[in-house]
Amino acid sequence: MGMLGAMQDWPLRIMQLMDHAEREHGDREIVAARADGTTIRTNWKNLAHDARRMAQALERLGLRPGDRVATLAMNHDRHLASWFGVVGMGGVLHTANPRLFRINGQVFDAEKPSHCILKGTTEEWLLNNNVGGSAWVHPVHIHFEEFRVLKRFVNGVEVPVPPLMSGRKDVMRLEAGQGALIKMQFRDFVGRYLIHCHNMNHEDAFMMVRWDIVPDQAGLLNCQQQMAAHRKELEARFRKEEVS
16 A cells, blocks of 8 residues: 655644644543642643643743753643643753662762673673562663573562563563562673663653673773772762762
8 A cells, every 4th residue: 555755744743742632632631649649630721721831931031942941840730731831842851850769779970880890791680679669660771781581579589480571681671579680791892881760750860870891800990999989979978078
């Protein structure tokens, strides 16, 4: 079956989606919960109105297409209106979350490694979503290298690895209470890489770790020294002391 080129005579932009929602589903209810426990009920017609007001206010403040806007709004109706409003006027929206996540007790620092690996070696990592009372599902993405799942755990108890998880992967989906032991080989390349959660709001709050692959023992020693200095700096910062 053939198709005509340029069948869509208008660009698919964010506000086109909002216009469609307002026109076709204007009365469809949107229910949001604010941080103080308040429940807000609105609809796509009102949300479109709020988004346009946001865009107009930003333009009056002097913002232009391509400018960045940070928001502390949580995942509720105000954040949705901000998202459509900022992006709709051509801006770039960054969700600024002051509650930075920690992995292995450390916050993310793009300039400092949290793990050092010697090229040509093999490691086993334990990915664990058994900490705390959160019900979040974390799709854990490891950059650069694929892995194989050796073991799976549910609430600390080992369970069989299903066939779907037995092949080579670079993302591991961990529901609350789940863990996985994985095996990776670091064969050909060196450099800086990341492991992070693929939930967008978790990425925005830096639920990630930088890990480095180094070419030789000298590089490994230098990487480990950077890690030690970084850990010392963090500990001193928590104690509100000067770093020597």
